[in-house]
Amino acid sequence: MKRASFDPRRWPLAFKTPxxxxxxxxxxxxxxxNAVLSRLRETQExxxxxxxxIYLNGLASALIPxxxxxxIWEVFDIVERGASxxxxxxxxxxxxxxxxxxxxxxxxxxxxxxxxxxxxxxRHFRGDARLTVDTDKARAFARRPLxxxxxxxxxxxxxxxxxxxxxxxxxxxxxxxxTNAVIALLLAAFGYWIIRRMLGPIGTLxxxxxxxxxxxxxxxxxxxxxxxxxxFRRLFMRFNALADAVNEREAIAKELANEERLASLGRLAxxxxxxxxxxxxxxxxxxxxxxxxxxxxxxxxxxxxxxxxGLKGIRDVVRSTxxxxxxxxxxxxxxxxxxxxLRLLVGPEIARRALALEWRNQLGGELPVEATAFRQVAxxxxxNAIHVSPSGAAVIFVSAIExxxxxxxxxxxxxxxxxxxxxxxxxxxxRPAPIGEGTGLGLWVTRRLLQDMGGKAVIANSPLGGTLxxxxxxxxxxxxxxxxx
Amino acid sequence: MSSRVDRLSDSVLAGAxxxxxxxLVGASASLVLPRTPRAAxxxxxxxxxxxxxxxxQLLEALQHYLTVAMDTEVQLVxxxxxxEITSQLLSGLLDAAWICGFPFVAYRRExxxxxxxxxxxxxxxxxxxxxxxxxxxxxxxxxxxxxxxFSDPDSNSxxxxxxxxxxxxxxxxxxxxxxxxxxxxxxxxxxxVAAGLAQSGSVDGYVWEVMTETExxxxxxxxxxxxxxxxxxxxxxxxxxxxxxxxxxxxRRALIDMPxxxxxxxxxxxxxxxGFATGSPTLFDSIAGRVELVRALG
Numbered sequence: 001m002k003r004a005s006f007d008p009r010r011w012p013l014a015f016k017t018p019x020x021x022x023x024x025x026x027x028x029x030x031x032x033x034n035a036v037l038s039r040l041r042e043t044q045e046x047x048x049x050x051x052x053x054i055y056l057n058g059l060a061s062a063l064i065p066x067x068x069x070x071x072i073w074e075v076f077d078i079v080e081r082g083a084s085x086x087x088x089x090x091x092x093x094x095x096x097x098x099x100x101x102x103x104x105x106x107x108x109x110x111x112x113x114x115x116x117x118x119x120x121x122x123r124h125f126r127g128d129a130r131l132t133v134d135t136d137k138a139r140a141f142a143r144r145p146l147x148x149x150x151x152x153x154x155x156x157x158x159x160x161x162x163x164x165x166x167x168x169x170x171x172x173x174x175x176x177x178x179t180n181a182v183i184a185l186l187l188a189a190f191g192y193w194i195i196r197r198m199l200g201p202i203g204t205l206x207x208x209x210x211x212x213x214x215x216x217x218x219x220x221x222x223x224x225x226x227x228x229x230x231x232f233r234r235l236f237m238r239f240n241a242l243a244d245a246v247n248e249r250e251a252i253a254k255e256l257a258n259e260e261r262l263a264s265l266g267r268l269a270x271x272x273x274x275x276x277x278x279x280x281x282x283x284x285x286x287x288x289x290x291x292x293x294x295x296x297x298x299x300x301x302x303x304x305x306x307x308x309x310g311l312k313g314i315r316d317v318v319r320s321t322x323x324x325x326x327x328x329x330x331x332x333x334x335x336x337x338x339x340x341x342l343r344l345l346v347g348p349e350i351a352r353r354a355l356a357l358e359w360r361n362q363l364g365g366e367l368p369v370e371a372t373a374f375r376q377v378a379x380x381x382x383x384n385a386i387h388v389s390p391s392g393a394a395v396i397f398v399s400a401i402e403x404x405x406x407x408x409x410x411x412x413x414x415x416x417x418x419x420x421x422x423x424x425x426x427x428x429x430x431r432p433a434p435i436g437e438g439t440g441l442g443l444w445v446t447r448r449l450l451q452d453m454g455g456k457a458v459i460a461n462s463p464l465g466g467t468l469x470x471x472x473x474x475x476x477x478x479x480x481x482x483x484x485x
Numbered sequence: 486m487s488s489r490v491d492r493l494s495d496s497v498l499a500g501a502x503x504x505x506x507x508x509l510v511g512a513s514a515s516l517v518l519p520r521t522p523r524a525a526x527x528x529x530x531x532x533x534x535x536x537x538x539x540x541x542q543l544l545e546a547l548q549h550y551l552t553v554a555m556d557t558e559v560q561l562v563x564x565x566x567x568x569e570i571t572s573q574l575l576s577g578l579l580d581a582a583w584i585c586g587f588p589f590v591a592y593r594r595e596x597x598x599x600x601x602x603x604x605x606x607x608x609x610x611x612x613x614x615x616x617x618x619x620x621x622x623x624x625x626x627x628x629x630x631x632x633x634x635f636s637d638p639d640s641n642s643x644x645x646x647x648x649x650x651x652x653x654x655x656x657x658x659x660x661x662x663x664x665x666x667x668x669x670x671x672x673x674x675x676x677x678v679a680a681g682l683a684q685s686g687s688v689d690g691y692v693w694e695v696m697t698e699t700e701x702x703x704x705x706x707x708x709x710x711x712x713x714x715x716x717x718x719x720x721x722x723x724x725x726x727x728x729x730x731x732x733x734x735x736x737r738r739a740l741i742d743m744p745x746x747x748x749x750x751x752x753x754x755x756x757x758x759x760g761f762a763t764g765s766p767t768l769f770d771s772i773a774g775r776v777e778l779v780r781a782l783g
Contacts, residue, residue, distance in 0.1 A: 072666040073634070073673060076682045110681040114632045115664055 029180030076105035083107035090161035201232035279310030388414030531582030554739035567639035597728035601764030611690035612642035634683035649775035717768030
């Protein structure tokens with residue numbers, strides 16, 4: 001499981017999209033909530049102002065005659081009756097003052113006794129304002145001068161309980177928050193579901209690509225293609241075409257590798273025929289000599305000796321060839337002799353190219369390494385070295401045990417590996433076969449064989465001035481596996 | 486304000502003629518009740534809400550009882566102040582009226598007694614100095630500097646008693662109290678003191694006692710700091726010239742017979758009264774003494 005990243009660019013799409021939806025919803029809801037609340041506040045204050053104006057006008061018309069006569073009782077009777085407001089405003093607090101600012105009467109006389117001064121009430125108001133709202137105290141303060149024949153004869157002060165207006169605001173706020181939260185959550189969940197659904201085919205594609213790393217590319221089943229959207233159907237069909245092409249190419253490469261092996265065997269066979277042909281000439285000469293001078297014991301002995309040496313040479317060539325064929329049919333463990341056979345096999349090529357082969361086979365006894373595969377690797381590398389070496393150059397073959405590994409080194413004085421050949425031999429394991437590039441195929445086969453054995457090849461500079469290919473194949477582990485099998 | 490109080494009360498004390506405004510208001514505010522075709526002129530009987538609140542049930546029952554008992558059409562006339570009622574009574578616009586002892590004494594020569602109510606077995610009542618229930622006060626000296634509520638400048642219990650009490654100590658209300666005002670109703674005095682609009686008030690003891698039964702939540706917030714001696718209950722009076730008329734005789738009979746009649750008993754029960762008696766003008770001597778005392782102070 002991958003660790004969660006703090007970089008939002010690396011978050012999965014299935015998380016990012018719902019989160020974005022929720023974030024947008026949050027922004028929209030903040031803007032909306034502000035707009036709604038400020039609109040509600042405006043409406044409430046406008047209605048409060050209208051209500052207050054109507055209310056105060058009504059009070060004033062009832063109060064003016066009594067204020068004119070300074071009739072404390074009638075003023076009290078009116079404001080006491082007028083103090084209880086309908087419509088949720090609770091009980092208003094009303095104070096009526098005369099022109100000197102002394103209280104005539106108040107709806108709650110204990111709070112504002114008769115004759116008390118109410119000058120501090122004006123501090124609630126700014127300038128000529130008739131209404132101010134104090135949301136902290138949940139009160140609204142209103143005032144209205146009592147004007148009679150253009151003379152100010154007193155003033156009415158009212159404070160209203162606006163708790164219900166504030167409650168309405170907080171109710172609206174709560175409703176908005178709850179509604180928006182639910183919508184945001186639903187949208188986020190829906191977004192998650194949609195994205196998961198939309199990204200489903202990507203998962204399929206990814207799974208099939210993962211499978212192709214460890215084996216042949218598996219085409220996406222047609223049932224799955226039929227169930228996907230048009231875009232993905234096209235993508236899947238192209239992937240399947242690609243998979244077919246890759247698989248076909250892999251098959252061709254295998255076939256080519258086989259052919260290459262046969263071709264190299266063909267080349268070796270011609271060398272072997274030459275090897276056999278040389279003693280054959282000597283043998284026929286010996287037969288002629290025997291026919292003519294067979295009665296002489298000295299000639300007979302010399303001829304027989306010639307026979308023996310010539311047949312020995314033929315026997316060696318035949319034996320090594322047989323070994324090569326037998327190995328294909330019967331997997332077995334590598335012996336030192338298997339490598340020495342190679343010397344015999346490449347001998348004709350060495351001689352033809354007038355090269356000097358230094359043979360340092362330091363192995364002894366049987367090794368838990370597959371003989372056929374390893375011989376093929378060694379042969380390919382040797383043939384490659386011979387092929388690139390200029391005439392008269394030296395080629396060194398080294399094989400030894402180094403720790404847990406079987407070590408194989410081939411030195412040459414050639415111009416070195418091309419970048420492509422280097423990549424084929426030592427590069428990534430999944431690189432395709434270099435079809436149509438000539439000698440590259442032998443290297444690719446070598447790499448595949450090494451991969452099967454769990455080994456690897458390293459290309460370096462040889463002390464001879466050319467290239468050194470060093471091959472390491474593990475020894476211990478494969479022994480156990482074989483025993484188990 | 487206080488100067489106006491004096492002016493109003495002084496007009497009564499001086500026996501001044503009723504004002505034109507009072508007459509006009511009185512005429513327009515008369516309660517129009519169904520007339521019977523039997524009499525050309527209905528019997529006009531005046532009442533004020535100073536005495537009791539204008540309880541429609543009471544007025545209907547009273548009007549019905551009087552109409553039947555007097556065998557004549559009776560029209561009840563309601564006025565806001567004693568002054569209006571007194572003026573109309575003196576000017577002959579009313580045949581009889583339930584007035585206060587103070588105007589009766591003030592216009593003793595022009596008025597004659599018809600009947601006196603009997604409350605708790607006696608034709609007398611008291612005046613109370615009312616304060617809020619949580620206040621420590623036992624006499625008028627404790628009320629100095631108060632905002633004081635009077636009921637009516639022509640009321641004995643709601644004005645004259647307190648004024649005379651102050652006059653004994655050579656005080657006038659405007660000097661003794663910080664501020665005074667009239668509520669034109671004994672019930673309003675109780676409301677003003679209960680609400681805290683006034684720190685004290687002068688009230689009819691009978692009204693306050695009745696209210697302890699009808700509106701205990703209001704009277705519970707008040708208490709009587711001082712009670713006066715017993716004085717003649719507000720009487721039913723008529724103008725002296727009309728006293729010997731057939732209508733007045735019928736009215737007196739109807740009032741005195743009230744406890745014997747079903748409707749009459751329900752009226753008395755609403756008023757919490759026992760009945761009516763002929764009564765004697767001497768009942769109001771103590772009120773006359775107070776009038777003299779106040780007049781002497783000037």
